[in-house]
Amino acid sequence: MKRMLSATLLLTLASLSQAQKVESIVIGVAVAQTSNTALLGQEQVIGAKFAEKFLNGRGGINGTPFKLVFQDTGGDEAGAINAFQNLITKDRVLGIVGPTLSQQAFASDPIAERAKVPVLGPSNTAKGIPQIGNFIARVSAPVAVVAPNAVRQALKLDPGIKSVAVLYAQNDAFSTSETGTFQETAKAQGLNVATVQKFQTTDTDFTTQVTAVLNAKVELVIISGLAADGGNLVKQLRQLGYKGLIIGGNGLNTSNMFPVCQKLCDGVIIAQAYSPAQPSAANQVFVKEYTAQYKKAPPQFAAQAYAGVQVMVEALRAIDRKKKLSTWELGDLREELNKQILSGKYNTPLGPISFDKEGEVQQKEFYVAQIKMKDAKTGSFVYLK
Ligand code: 1QQ
Structure with a gap:
């Protein structure tokens, strides 16, 4: 009996360790x-x-x-x-x-x-x-390394920017982290953060946030969210009359957002951790x-x-x-x-x-691109100098 048990045990052990080999x-x-x-x-x-x-x-x-x-x-x-x-x-x-x-x-x-x-x-x-x-x-x-490049680039495109509205998805860890970096960078660049607005990545109606942005009379809007919510937010900002520059964070960094904001995606500035020109x-x-x-x-x-x-x-x-x-x-x-x-x-x-x-x-090199829409469906990311 004792011998049988140990034989079974040995077999089991052998098959266990065999199962763990890299096949x-x-x-x-x-x-x-x-x-x-x-x-x-x-x-x-x-x-x-x-x-x-x-x-x-x-x-x-x-x-x-x-x-x-x-x-x-x-x-x-x-x-x-x-x-x-x-x-x-x-x-x-x-x-x-x-x-x-x-x-x-x-x-x-x-x-x-x-x-x-x-x-x-x-x-x-x-x-x-x-x-x-x-x-x-x-x-x-990380956002701390990538995101500040977008703010610096926006100031290069429009040195007259003084006041900024910041929006972020409060139910997303990346978005809350990225907005922290954006807000610190804006302040470090001497900008006035006129309003901070929150939303959810599941939101589709941004009337409240856009109204607050328009009332704040800013020259720059910075969005930290994901692609669907971010695209809708960009679209509604433009539809309700916001004319200034928009920075989108990493969650808006895809041409899959184009069907959401279509032609109104045009001009959005997004920092990049990659460039095809590298x-x-x-x-x-x-x-x-x-x-x-x-x-x-x-x-x-x-x-x-x-x-x-x-x-x-x-x-x-x-x-x-x-x-x-x-x-x-x-x-x-x-x-x-x-x-x-x-x-x-x-x-x-x-x-x-x-x-x-x-x-x-x-990693050493980072970039900033701007969305250029050709028509409602097609567009591209144009890398800025
Ligand atoms: C994160 C991100 C996303 C926007 C990547 C898709 O940067 O969640 O950290």
């Missing part, structure tokens, strides 16, 4: 493929898929192709948590690129942290994201092949998602050169991948990047 090289992508947040997430799906094709076409992981598994996060915290859990336990991914929103990251990243699975945020720009844990890093530069060889080959495939230049969210996958892939290549990935136990490889991500240097479309010890991206 295939799978990276998880958890972004918004449905809900209004998909206006932003859609570009991330494109960027990640492009990375899979591009990097596997260049040898994958030292000759072995890797695979991306997508789990839709939708637009809320529950969706992100569910996607992360599926990727970690069902798909047994080595690491995760995602989620789309900081609001989601604050809910889902702690799950990856507890499971010791490395996460690269492709678009999480709120203050405090890398500090969620040791396994959490991001390729998306001259590095890594970016120029990316832009060339992306443009050939999609007939338009890559937008920021696609470039950042690409960079997230690229960092995971290059870190895995480095580990595999020392010890073949197929010989690792899953948990050990996830931990090693996290260490490798944080210690490497990467030539990405965003330019050369690396990470500080908390997982914050170290």
Whole structure:
């Protein structure tokens, strides 16, 4: 009896440890493929898929192709948590690129942290994201670094600006973080913050906020929200007669907003953590092949998602050169991948990047673009000097 028990135990242990071996090289992508947040997430799906094709076409992981598994996060915290859990336990991914929103990251990243699975945020720009844990890093530069560029650019376009109205979505962690940076920057530039207006990302009617803005008689409006609400706000500001400059934050940073505000999107200024003109060889080959495939230049969210996958892939290549990935136990490889991500240097479309010890991206170049609408449907982001 005793011998039988121990034989069973041994078998169970053996199959358990076998189950934990790395069978295939799978990276998880958890972004918004449905809900209004998909206006932003859609570009991330494109960027990640492009990375899979591009990097596997260049040898994958030292000759072995890797695979991306997508789990839709939708637009809320529950969706992100569910996607992360599926990727970690069902798909047994080595690491995760995602989620789309900081609001989601604050809910889902702690799950990856507890499971010791490395996460690269492709678009999480709120203050405090890398500090969620040791396994959490991001390729998306924070609002504190990116957003002030838009204010400086607006003052360059119109040095007569004295007074500003600030609006933000109070139910979104990124928007509250970004508006903090915008308000500090405005004050530091000597501007008068005449009114601060709040809204929800689910709002569609902004009459109250727009009326307050018009009464405040400002020359600049700064919006921190997401794409659908942000687009409607821009539209209603113009329809009700606001004529001055508008800065949109990172949540308005997509041509998927064009169907919302149409011609009235024209002129909105948005800071960028990516430019197709960034001259590095890594970016120029990316832009060339992306443009050939999609007939338009890559937008920021696609470039950042690409960079997230690229960092995971290059870190895995480095580990595999020392010890073949197929010989690792899953948990050990996830931990090693996290260490490798944080210690490497990467030539990405965003330019050369690396990470500080908390997982914050170290990136040098930032830009500002202005929306130029050709007609109600088509427009582009024109990069400003
Ligand atoms: C964040 C963001 C979003 C606007 C990205 C899509 O920057 O949530 O942090």
